[in-house]
Amino acid sequence: MSDTLVPVTVLTGYLGAGKTTLLNRILTENHGRKYAVIINEFGELGVDNDLVVDTDEEVFEMNNGCICCTVRGDLIRIVGALMKRRTKFDGIIIETTGLANPAPVAQTFFVDDDIRAKTRLDAVVTVVDAKHLPQRLLDSHEAEDQIAFADVIVLNKTDLVTADELVAVEAQIRRINKFAKIHHAQKSNVPIAELLDQGAFDLNRVLAHTPDFLTDDEHEHNDDIASMSFEVKTPIDPEKFNAWIGGLLAQQGQDLLRTKGILSYKGDNRRFAFQAVHMIADGDFIGPWKDGDPRVSRLVFIGRNLNRPQLRRGFEGCAA
Amino acid sequence: MSLPTPDFLLETRGAHRELDAFVVATVFDRAGGTAAFACGDGSVRLVGVADREEWRTVMAHDGSVLALSSDCARVGFLSGGDDGKLCRIGMEHTVLAGFGSKWVERVASFADEKQRILACAVGKTVHVLGENGAVLKRLEHPSTVTGIAFDAKGKRIAASHYGGASLWFVASKTDNPRKLEWKGSHTGVAIDPAGENVVTSMQENSLHGWRLSDGQHMRMSGYPSKTQAMSFTKSGKWLATSGAESVVLWPFFGGGPMGKAPTELAGGDSATCSFVVCNPKHEAVAVGFSDGLVVLADITTSRIVPVVAPGRGAISAMAWSPDGAFLAFGSETGFAAVVDFTSRD
Numbered sequence: 001m002s003d004t005l006v007p008v009t010v011l012t013g014y015l016g017a018g019k020t021t022l023l024n025r026i027l028t029e030n031h032g033r034k035y036a037v038i039i040n041e042f043g044e045l046g047v048d049n050d051l052v053v054d055t056d057e058e059v060f061e062m063n064n065g066c067i068c069c070t071v072r073g074d075l076i077r078i079v080g081a082l083m084k085r086r087t088k089f090d091g092i093i094i095e096t097t098g099l100a101n102p103a104p105v106a107q108t109f110f111v112d113d114d115i116r117a118k119t120r121l122d123a124v125v126t127v128v129d130a131k132h133l134p135q136r137l138l139d140s141h142e143a144e145d146q147i148a149f150a151d152v153i154v155l156n157k158t159d160l161v162t163a164d165e166l167v168a169v170e171a172q173i174r175r176i177n178k179f180a181k182i183h184h185a186q187k188s189n190v191p192i193a194e195l196l197d198q199g200a201f202d203l204n205r206v207l208a209h210t211p212d213f214l215t216d217d218e219h220e221h222n223d224d225i226a227s228m229s230f231e232v233k234t235p236i237d238p239e240k241f242n243a244w245i246g247g248l249l250a251q252q253g254q255d256l257l258r259t260k261g262i263l264s265y266k267g268d269n270r271r272f273a274f275q276a277v278h279m280i281a282d283g284d285f286i287g288p289w290k291d292g293d294p295r296v297s298r299l300v301f302i303g304r305n306l307n308r309p310q311l312r313r314g315f316e317g318c319a320a
Numbered sequence: 321m322s323l324p325t326p327d328f329l330l331e332t333r334g335a336h337r338e339l340d341a342f343v344v345a346t347v348f349d350r351a352g353g354t355a356a357f358a359c360g361d362g363s364v365r366l367v368g369v370a371d372r373e374e375w376r377t378v379m380a381h382d383g384s385v386l387a388l389s390s391d392c393a394r395v396g397f398l399s400g401g402d403d404g405k406l407c408r409i410g411m412e413h414t415v416l417a418g419f420g421s422k423w424v425e426r427v428a429s430f431a432d433e434k435q436r437i438l439a440c441a442v443g444k445t446v447h448v449l450g451e452n453g454a455v456l457k458r459l460e461h462p463s464t465v466t467g468i469a470f471d472a473k474g475k476r477i478a479a480s481h482y483g484g485a486s487l488w489f490v491a492s493k494t495d496n497p498r499k500l501e502w503k504g505s506h507t508g509v510a511i512d513p514a515g516e517n518v519v520t521s522m523q524e525n526s527l528h529g530w531r532l533s534d535g536q537h538m539r540m541s542g543y544p545s546k547t548q549a550m551s552f553t554k555s556g557k558w559l560a561t562s563g564a565e566s567v568v569l570w571p572f573f574g575g576g577p578m579g580k581a582p583t584e585l586a587g588g589d590s591a592t593c594s595f596v597v598c599n600p601k602h603e604a605v606a607v608g609f610s611d612g613l614v615v616l617a618d619i620t621t622s623r624i625v626p627v628v629a630p631g632r633g634a635i636s637a638m639a640w641s642p643d644g645a646f647l648a649f650g651s652e653t654g655f656a657a658v659v660d661f662t663s664r665d
Contacts, residue, residue, distance in 0.1 A: 051383075052421070053402070053421075053423075054421045054422065056443070056444075056463075056464065058463050058464060058482065060482050060504065060505045060523075061503070061504075062504070062523070062524060071505075071523070073463075073464070073482065073505045073523065074464060076505075076523070077425070077464070077466065077507075078423075081384060081386055081402065081423070081425075082384075083342075084342040084344055084360035084384050085341075085342065085360040085361060085362075085383070085384045086342070086360075112523070113545055113546070114545075114546065
């Protein structure tokens with residue numbers, strides 16, 4: 001992927017989790033980089049930065065027949081305008097409201113051609129409050145969605161819980177999202193290098209951090225969000241894969257919050273990166289396989305009502 | 321005699337500069353004596369059509385200029401920026417109004433013998449101002465306003481937003497707009513010269529229109545990318561649009577555009593048409609492309625005249641002088657030019 005694309009970090013988290021504290025920390029730390037910050041106008045705390053854009057989160061449904069395809073129109077306008085002074089900043093950080101579903105934000109970066117041509121979604125960073133997360137998960141869908149969407153999770157306020165509670169809350173996060181990196185924090189004190197420029201869609205790296213590939217087959221409740229990973233060692237036939245994943249996303253896209261994968265296509269020396277948010281998918285070659293690396297195709301799903309045998313059979317059926 | 325080079329018109333009849341900033345918009349003042357280029361670095365660059373070697377820089381906004389229009393006086397301009405300010409640029413640069421942290425994303429003006437008014441879109445509100453900058457009206461919309469346009473008589477103003485467009489009578493005492501509804505995100509708006517049709521561009525690579533007499537919907541689709549620029553010809557018979565590999569012209573006569581195929585001109589290369597603007601005196605349209613090519617297309621004869629060769633950045637802004645004699649244009653990479661089309665016998 002080209003370095004000329006502006007990296008975009010999406011910062012989500014429930015009210016009071018420490019999102020704005022983290023944002024101010026990112027902005028004031030001496031890293032020599034400048035960020036344009038897009039915040040919602042109902043933010044509780046001030047943000048200290050030269051380039052702050054206040055916005056209404058304006059979600060609209062695309063007229064493309066896809067029922068879950070919602071997009072943030074305000075981001076399309078604002079990011080488009082920011083690109084007209086591209087040289088003034090190094091990256092964009094988008095803070096969402098606590099109650100926001102991250103899907104429309106992420107989908108915006110897939111759906112709009114102008115934005116796709118000039119930016120790349122670097123990572124979704126979700127801040128959660130170690131003490132209150134269990135309650136949030138009981139009373140709100142959004143808290144669960146925000147964890148499911150995360151590439152990086154800041155498990156904040158660990159000083160307010162016991163060691164046992166911390167283990168329990170981390171396990172709870174892992175049940176929803178096995179693949180995100182988790183950082184423990186107090187007052188949002190995470191090294192900035194762990195949050196920005198993650199290249200979280202450099203999936204090799206994400207997948208490398210997945211120790212329990214194919215090992216975990218616990219029972220999932222249908223209504224809960226779960227994450228599953230699959231791998232196929234023989235090369236993939238692109239046409240078979242497109243047909244299968246296209247049908248799967250069309251049928252089950254509402255349940256599939258995020259799908260990501262690295263594929264080894266038959267007869268191609270390059271890694272193919274695939275990702276989707278609900279029904280909206282995108283894919284591109286991201287450079288060659290390294291010599292000696294096993295050419296294994298991997299796919300992960302985060303969503304509801306995941307049927308492991310069915311997904312495995314489907315993916316394995318894409319072998320060339 | 322050898323064939324003219326693609327830059328022939330630029331070299332023999334043009335003046336150009338590298339502005340080192342994204343050209344957001346360009347426009348001539350009402351007298352047609354000066355062209356202004358609004359830039360992503362907050363500056364507005366001015367050049368007179370008589371002395372095209374003298375370029376002046378006004379640092380108008382702290383941030384990016386987002387919108388530019390001619391002022392309602394004979395000379396001067398209005399600009400809106402992401403510093404939340406509406407500015408007047410003449411011999412001096414003054415702030416007409418400030419809107420805090422909200423962006424001033426669209427500006428427009430209207431002037432005839434009877435009235436002189438300004439309008440700017442800030443968030444969900446269209447502010448209608450008198451010539452002196454005093455607020456006359458605040459028109460509220462359900463979501464952020466993405467485009468504004470006065471009709472040819474200055475009686476009505478249209479605003480595009482989510483779910484369609486709103487059409488307001490500027491002088492009305494009761495502030496209820498006519499709501500033109502169509503699901504989706506509408507990103508810009510145009511009114512035909514006769515004031516009979518309103519057309520919006522949409523996020524979904526299509527246009528939507530409403531015939532005002534009976535509310536008839538018009539769907540104009542098939543674009544490979546978003547339409548950034550729409551412009552009616554002088555006669556109102558054609559709507560020229562960007563967003564395809566050619567300039568797409570929809571017929572607004574003979575029952576069209578419903579059920580009629582559009583006319584496509586100046587197509588052929590792989591580049592996308594990124595900007596269009598119709599000449600105010602002739603049935604001709606200036607067309608800019610994503611590879612930097614600029615051509616003039618005569619709609620009646622389908623004749624294409626090259627103005628500038630490709631290679632200086634995607635064309636992001638274009639405007640004609642009110643007499644139709646000068647064309648200004650600018651690119652994403654900061655190339656800006658004015659070309660003289662006056663006849664020389």
